[in-house]
Amino acid sequence: MFLARLTKRVGIAATTLFGVGVIVFVLLRVAPGDPIAMMIAPGATPADIAALRAHYGLDESIPVQFALWLKGILAGDFGTSISIRRDVLDLLAERLPATLELATAALLVAILIGGGVAIVGTMLRRTRGESVVDAANGLLLAIPDFVWALALVLVLGVFYPVLPLSGRVNPQSADDFATRFYLVESIVTLRFDKFLEVASHLVMPTLALALPLAAVITRVLKQALAETMVQDYVLLARLKGMSELRLILQEALRNAVGPTLALTGVQFTFLIGGTVIVERIFSYPGVGNMAIDAVINRDLPLIQGLVLAFGLMFIVINILVDLAVVALNPRLRHG
Amino acid sequence: MTTLNRRDALALGAGTFLAALLAGRGISAAAASDTLTIAFNVNLPSFDPTVGSNATNPATQAIYRTVFDHFIDQGPDLAFKPGLLTEWGWNEDKTKVWMTVREGVTWHDGTPLTAEDIVWSLERAAKQETGNPIQFIWSTAGNYKIDGNKITGDVLRYEPTYFMWMAYLTGYVLPKAHYEKVGAEGFEKKPIGTGPYMVDAYEGNSFLRLKANPNYFGGKPPFETVVFKFVPDATSRVAEIESGSSDVTLDIPYEEFDRLKSVQGLAGIATPITDIGMIFITNVDVMLDKNVRLAAHHAIDKKAIVDRLLRGYGVPIDTLEAPNYTAYDPSVVVGYDPEKAKELLAASGYSTDKPAKFTIQTTRGLKPKDYEMIQAIVGMWRKVGIEADIEVYEIAKHFELRAAHQLAPAAFYNWGNAIIDPTTSTGFAMFGPSPHSAWKTEDLDKLIGPLWGEKDEEKRIAGWKAVSKYIAENGYVIPLLQYVQPIVFKSQLKVAPNQSGALQPVHIEKA
Numbered sequence: 001m002f003l004a005r006l007t008k009r010v011g012i013a014a015t016t017l018f019g020v021g022v023i024v025f026v027l028l029r030v031a032p033g034d035p036i037a038m039m040i041a042p043g044a045t046p047a048d049i050a051a052l053r054a055h056y057g058l059d060e061s062i063p064v065q066f067a068l069w070l071k072g073i074l075a076g077d078f079g080t081s082i083s084i085r086r087d088v089l090d091l092l093a094e095r096l097p098a099t100l101e102l103a104t105a106a107l108l109v110a111i112l113i114g115g116g117v118a119i120v121g122t123m124l125r126r127t128r129g130e131s132v133v134d135a136a137n138g139l140l141l142a143i144p145d146f147v148w149a150l151a152l153v154l155v156l157g158v159f160y161p162v163l164p165l166s167g168r169v170n171p172q173s174a175d176d177f178a179t180r181f182y183l184v185e186s187i188v189t190l191r192f193d194k195f196l197e198v199a200s201h202l203v204m205p206t207l208a209l210a211l212p213l214a215a216v217i218t219r220v221l222k223q224a225l226a227e228t229m230v231q232d233y234v235l236l237a238r239l240k241g242m243s244e245l246r247l248i249l250q251e252a253l254r255n256a257v258g259p260t261l262a263l264t265g266v267q268f269t270f271l272i273g274g275t276v277i278v279e280r281i282f283s284y285p286g287v288g289n290m291a292i293d294a295v296i297n298r299d300l301p302l303i304q305g306l307v308l309a310f311g312l313m314f315i316v317i318n319i320l321v322d323l324a325v326v327a328l329n330p331r332l333r334h335g
Numbered sequence: 336m337t338t339l340n341r342r343d344a345l346a347l348g349a350g351t352f353l354a355a356l357l358a359g360r361g362i363s364a365a366a367a368s369d370t371l372t373i374a375f376n377v378n379l380p381s382f383d384p385t386v387g388s389n390a391t392n393p394a395t396q397a398i399y400r401t402v403f404d405h406f407i408d409q410g411p412d413l414a415f416k417p418g419l420l421t422e423w424g425w426n427e428d429k430t431k432v433w434m435t436v437r438e439g440v441t442w443h444d445g446t447p448l449t450a451e452d453i454v455w456s457l458e459r460a461a462k463q464e465t466g467n468p469i470q471f472i473w474s475t476a477g478n479y480k481i482d483g484n485k486i487t488g489d490v491l492r493y494e495p496t497y498f499m500w501m502a503y504l505t506g507y508v509l510p511k512a513h514y515e516k517v518g519a520e521g522f523e524k525k526p527i528g529t530g531p532y533m534v535d536a537y538e539g540n541s542f543l544r545l546k547a548n549p550n551y552f553g554g555k556p557p558f559e560t561v562v563f564k565f566v567p568d569a570t571s572r573v574a575e576i577e578s579g580s581s582d583v584t585l586d587i588p589y590e591e592f593d594r595l596k597s598v599q600g601l602a603g604i605a606t607p608i609t610d611i612g613m614i615f616i617t618n619v620d621v622m623l624d625k626n627v628r629l630a631a632h633h634a635i636d637k638k639a640i641v642d643r644l645l646r647g648y649g650v651p652i653d654t655l656e657a658p659n660y661t662a663y664d665p666s667v668v669v670g671y672d673p674e675k676a677k678e679l680l681a682a683s684g685y686s687t688d689k690p691a692k693f694t695i696q697t698t699r700g701l702k703p704k705d706y707e708m709i710q711a712i713v714g715m716w717r718k719v720g721i722e723a724d725i726e727v728y729e730i731a732k733h734f735e736l737r738a739a740h741q742l743a744p745a746a747f748y749n750w751g752n753a754i755i756d757p758t759t760s761t762g763f764a765m766f767g768p769s770p771h772s773a774w775k776t777e778d779l780d781k782l783i784g785p786l787w788g789e790k791d792e793e794k795r796i797a798g799w800k801a802v803s804k805y806i807a808e809n810g811y812v813i814p815l816l817q818y819v820q821p822i823v824f825k826s827q828l829k830v831a832p833n834q835s836g837a838l839q840p841v842h843i844e845k846a
Binding site for chain 2 (some may be wrong): 017032033034035037039040042043044045048049051055081082083084085086087095150153154157158161164165166167168169171173174176258279280281282283284285286289290292293296297298300302
């Protein structure tokens with residue numbers, strides 16, 4: 001049952017990725033902004049321009065270009081970046097870990113903040129405190145991630161300069177890592193100083209990405225908890241003398257978390273999209289930052305690779321969330 | 336005896352973590368005395384300075400000039416001076432080129448620079464298949480012969496700017512043996528030059544760390560370590576310098592420049608550079624009417640734009656030759672004259688009630704106040720009888736439209752010319768066959784054509800000045816202003832501004 005469900009999801013994922021590939025490939029070639037036009041030398045003749053176009057394989061028809069690209073991908077060759085002049089797959093492998101660490105950290109922080117505020121809000125329901133929690137949450141919801149990023153830069157970078165403003169590590173110690181998963185590596189190798197260095201660079205971009213998601217989690221979880229808290233089994237538990245906090249944590253939370261988890265999965269994909277701007281503001285060397293340069297330079301092979309990578313991440317996240325929801329809900333687990 | 340419960344232990348752990356996190360700030364704070372940290376405005380995507388679109392980006396030249404050396408050097412005042420070549424020139428009838436290679440120079444891996452490296456770099460640049468965007472210049476000479484540290488070559492087509500380009504875009508010397516050994520991808524991973532600093536660590540979109548080249552032929556560089564932080568967001572660059580995380584930054588909004596330079600511990604300089612802002616006129620529609628073109632130019636109060644929008648940081652210009660260019664002619668003046676603009680438009684049947692209509696394209700945020708400038712210009716035009724619709728586009732779209740000769744009748748753009756020769760400004764921007772021109776008419780091409788190969792330098796420059804005058808009289812383009820580059824730095828430093836706009840660490844020293 002589980003395997004069949006998983007196989008079906010993988011099949012759908014492959015089809016989705018193929019569709020994404022087709023759409024991106026065609027859109028990039030019909031959208032304004034010719035990459036060759038950006039490279040034309042002042043004294044270039046039409047023959048020079050044609051040679052340049054052929055050099056980058058852009059002289060063929062779109063179907064032929066697509067077939068060649070697809071053939072390359074199936075052979076593990078995503079092409080060479082026009083602007084960076086390196087293998088696209090190598091670049092993705094180099095940059096993805098940074099984005100994955102950032103996105104995962106942001107998700108965890110969002111769950112902690114969002115979950116915590118939802119629980120506090122539930123404990124304070126029908127009091128003035130609940131209004132304060134709701135108002136604060138509304139404010140969090142209304143402010144997008146890039147505004148949080150700029151506000152954090154101003155407060156924690158300039159007014160109270162306690163955190164590094166840019167990058168992933170201190171440039172002086174950048175070559176102290178064997179892998180690209182700096183945070184994970186520093187934990188696994190028990191290098192506390194390195195962990196602190198990487199973590200201090202992660203704080204601001206993580207908060208910028210996490211706060212809007214935390215607000216969403218708070219709203220959904222608090223609503224779900226409110227509905228659960230009036231269920232008979234919760235009332236019975238209360239009659240038995242359980243404290244409010246224990247009621248929420250031990251009785252209500254498990255049933256309320258389902259819809260929150262599903263929504264968090266969807267919102268997490270938006271969070272990954274948000275890394276594009278946030279990574280730019282903090283000069284964080286992830287795929288999002290690279291994506292902006294790729295678009296500015298009309299680096300078609302790199303944009304295609306990046307979109308496929310983002311697509312793959314979205315699909316994997318959704319599959320994981322689906323599996324988690326099933327695991328948490330016995331009714332779904334048993335068909 | 337004090338005992339810790341679970342809550343106390345958690346609180347203590349969290350407190351320790353936060354304290355350590357904040358204490359870690361000291362590690363990443365900028366500038367030990369032998370380290371210079373620059374909050375740089377663009378990312379460096381590729382190390383090879385001779386190929387790809389990045390090779391022609393004037394902004395990245397500051398980094399390339401720090402790791403590599405040009406064939407010929409160019410000072411901050413734009414004067415050409417010996418680099419890896421100590422002497423150079425043409426023979427009497429300009430059929431041969433000759434060069435003398437500096438002796439005693441070593442690559443970053445310790446191997447000596449040879450005349451073979453120079454010739455290999457020139458020949459590689461001249462090959463179309465290597466993708467050098469300035470190949471059309473490098474291919475004008477060839478058949479190089481080496482005799483010790485002397486190189487001679489044949490002039491295949493006389494190009495007056497051949498040696499000037501040796502100090503600018505793609506005019507860098509690369510190591511023949513190393514490049515042939517490691518290949519293009521290998522070179523990206525381990526770039527080697529002869530420049531004052533050597534690549535030490537690199538994280539794309541984040542930073543480049545360089546260490547001083549102790550064997551640099553120009554003497555030991557002033558800092559042991561230089562860090563370029565890639566901070567494309569202007570707000571973040573302001574934060575970098577204001578927080579003390581970086582020692583120098585550039586190209587920030589002029590409002591912030593004025594504010595920061597008065598902050599204690601910081602200083603600022605603003606220097607006119609070789610970039611200009613202009614409006615391309617395309618020979619279509621209403622722009623075929625000379626009166627409309629000239630009226631559009633006379634109606635613009637450039638000084639007001641500079642004073643009010645750019646806080647005085649800009650130099651109004653009337654030709655594509657800025658004051659620090661070789662063919663600058665101060666006698667060519669168009670001038671702000673709205674009454675004359677009205678008269679010209681009236682002569683063609685246009686007025687404020689019956690305006691001449693066209694579209695003007697512009698970028699938004701690419702250059703300081705670009706969109707706002709065009710808004711102001713459209714407002715000035717409206718007062719004299721021109722109604723222009725603003726269309727915002729991305730720079731990539733501009734390039735595509737320009738190459739296809741499909742720009743709108745008016746299009747804002749910025750143009751750089753660090754070798755200050757008229758061929759690279761008026762020439763490429765206005766010569767019909769150039770893929771970068773918008774105005775394409777025979778009368779102008781007949782004037783420009785003979786100047787490309789003119790061997791008499793005095794006659795050549797005089798010819799370009801005459802072209803500038805002719806263009807101004809006919810309103811074929813609307814030059815707006817020469818840009819001013821703002822640089823903010825810690826007051827313990829001394830920064831020599833570079834008129835090319837390249838902020839090179841070798842021009843920064845401790846005060």
